[in-house]
Amino acid sequence: MSQTNQELARRWFEEVWNQRRDQTVYEMLDPECKGDSEGIPINGPEGFLAMRNSLLEIMPDMKVTVKAVLGEKDEVAVHWRFQSAAQTKSGAPARAGEIDFSGISWLKFKEGRIIEGCDRWNRHAFLQQIQAS
DSSP: OOOOHHHHHHHIIIIIIISOOHHHHHHHEEEEEEEEETTEEEEHHHHHHHHHHHHHHHOTTOEEEEEEEEEETTEEEEEEEEEEOOBOTTSOBSSSSOEEEEEEEEEEEETTEEEEEEEEEOHHHHHHHHSOO
């Protein structure tokens, strides 16, 4: 039995963000996938991994919680929350306290693969949270 697009979206967030499975990126993202994360274009699996790895540099312990998933046909919207203790990989704190921000991702699927995506979150608030106090 094949997975629904809503189930695939949940799998994406769990395996790609929480489990850090690069292989899932290659399995689920179409090579020609186009995306946009707060105005930053993302093209294909390599472009996505570069963006994700830059976030993991800042927040190596980052975890995502999927709050809600809504879908119709080939389009799915995911409301998520990212949290991290805000430490760089060197172990130095980026700032006191935790980083905590929410957003929404819109994903378009074709034959079980993501062909287009768009992330919206408060990037300005996120940048304020990671600045050293």
